[in-house]
Amino acid sequence: MLDKVIKSSGLFQDHCHVAQNKLDPWKIEPSKASKDCRNFIREIVDNLDLQPNPEKPVIALSIGDPTIYGNLSPSPETVKAVISIIEEGLCNGYAPSTGYDYARAAVADYLSYDGASFKSQDVILCSGCSSSLELCITALADGQRGHNILIPRPGFPIYRTLAETIGVDVKFYNLIPENNWKIDLEHLESQIDGNTAAIVMNNPSNPCGSNYDEEHLRNFLEIAYRKRIPVIADEIYERLVFPGQKFVSTASLQSQVPILICGGLAKRFLIPGWRLGWIAIHDSTGAFENVRKALISLSQRTIGSNTLIQGAIPSILQNTPQSFHENLSNVLALHAQIAFDYFTVIPGLTPFMPEGAMYMVVEVDLKHFPEFESVLQFAKRMMEEESVFCLPGECFQITGFMRIVLTVPQEVLEDACERIAEFCNHHYME
Numbered sequence: 001m002l003d004k005v006i007k008s009s010g011l012f013q014d015h016c017h018v019a020q021n022k023l024d025p026w027k028i029e030p031s032k033a034s035k036d037c038r039n040f041i042r043e044i045v046d047n048l049d050l051q052p053n054p055e056k057p058v059i060a061l062s063i064g065d066p067t068i069y070g071n072l073s074p075s076p077e078t079v080k081a082v083i084s085i086i087e088e089g090l091c092n093g094y095a096p097s098t099g100y101d102y103a104r105a106a107v108a109d110y111l112s113y114d115g116a117s118f119k120s121q122d123v124i125l126c127s128g129c130s131s132s133l134e135l136c137i138t139a140l141a142d143g144q145r146g147h148n149i150l151i152p153r154p155g156f157p158i159y160r161t162l163a164e165t166i167g168v169d170v171k172f173y174n175l176i177p178e179n180n181w182k183i184d185l186e187h188l189e190s191q192i193d194g195n196t197a198a199i200v201m202n203n204p205s206n207p208c209g210s211n212y213d214e215e216h217l218r219n220f221l222e223i224a225y226r227k228r229i230p231v232i233a234d235e236i237y238e239r240l241v242f243p244g245q246k247f248v249s250t251a252s253l254q255s256q257v258p259i260l261i262c263g264g265l266a267k268r269f270l271i272p273g274w275r276l277g278w279i280a281i282h283d284s285t286g287a288f289e290n291v292r293k294a295l296i297s298l299s300q301r302t303i304g305s306n307t308l309i310q311g312a313i314p315s316i317l318q319n320t321p322q323s324f325h326e327n328l329s330n331v332l333a334l335h336a337q338i339a340f341d342y343f344t345v346i347p348g349l350t351p352f353m354p355e356g357a358m359y360m361v362v363e364v365d366l367k368h369f370p371e372f373e374s375v376l377q378f379a380k381r382m383m384e385e386e387s388v389f390c391l392p393g394e395c396f397q398i399t400g401f402m403r404i405v406l407t408v409p410q411e412v413l414e415d416a417c418e419r420i421a422e423f424c425n426h427h428y429m430e
């Protein structure tokens with residue numbers, strides 16, 4: 001009966017007719033935002049078309065994931081915390097989009113040290129620090145209004161990816177290699193213009209491994225204050241500094257500058273795949289009153305972060321012993337020293353000793369490697385001959401440098417350093 005009605009109405013026939021005529025392939029044009037979304041590391045690495053030497057096992061000193069070799073794992077307390085949350089069955093539902101209040105409170109406590117003080121309402125939980133950064137950039141900068149944000153060079157490429165996807169321009173400010181990669185403050189100031197909506201800073205730094213002292217941070221904040229530009233502080237490596245170093249959080253300086261501090265569990269707790277990050281709002285003057293609301297609105301786009309990890313956060317933050325963090329710092333410092341000692345005597349290379357985070361930057365003096373026009377080519381050939389791959393500085397917007405990760409097991413690092421030495425000795429020209 002229904003069939004008849006449809007047929008006699010002509011609807012069915014018309015429908016068939018349309019479908020038959022539409023034989024050209026069905027191609028949907030994706031959005032501008034998706035086309036403006038670029039992964040700079042992938043673009044560069046894919047372009048290199050890497051071919052390792054089949055006779056040597058590949059060592060990737062390029063992957064910024066501390067868990068891949070299995071030598072670094074989360075604390076037993078961290079693992080137990082999540083298991084018991086699953087077993088309790090109380091975190092299977094939706095949390096508020098900014099996170100459970102007790103989880104936000106636990107992060108607020110965790111970040112309240114050295115004079116910094118946060119309450120649960122100052123914390124927004126996100127799906128990893130990347131997601132925190134996305135919310136902050138989206139909350140502060142407007143593509144339609146021609147806004148730009150300032151980002152460090154060298155620096156983590158995701159800032160640019162996040163900004164450009166929403167039509168926000170980036171302008172770079174330089175870090176000074178000879179000065180432990182501190183910010184070139186004069187250059188920073190010269191880059192600020194009437195459309196600058198925020199300054200992104202990253203301390204400790206990926207890729208540099210630098211750890212800014214209080215004086216430098218104060219000088220940096222003084223510029224932001226005078227120019228009235230809010231700061232997005234990527235502190236994902238917060239307190240992940242080598243023995244003898246002190247990490248100074250921007251919040252501990254009790255500056256009048258409004259600062260959105262981005263962090264998370266990924267690096268210091270060795271669980272990047274668990275995707276738990278946060279924004280901590282530092283705002284001593286109320287300048288961020290509306291931005292606070294904006295961040296809450298934006299958190300609703302994805303209905304918040306994973307509730308199992310949120311449930312586990314208080315135990316993870318409170319029960320992970322200090323010795324776990326010390327051990328990680330010791331391992332990274334040891335690896336940095338080993339790599340530094342190797343690279344110092346390799347002709348044509350100059351390592352920069354990091355102070356924290358998980359990386360070391362090495363300068364490649366191309367004058368002495370005339371076969372290669374760039375570190376891109378240098379890195380490609382090193383993969384072909386020695387099966388060792390390091391990210392060229394181009395991935396972080398600089399030339400003449402490469403970054404190595406320090407999280408691989410010691411014997412792998414030593415093997416890699418020996419192969420890099422072999423490669424350099426082979427290609428070095430006076």
Ligand SMILES: *Cc1c(COP(=O)(O)O)cnc(C)c1O
Pocket residue numbers: 064127128129130131156202205206234236263264265266267272275276277
């Ligand atoms: C790893 C890293 C992040 C991303 O952290 P997730 O929590 O995994 O999203 C952000 N910023 C820097 C500088 C990083 O190195």
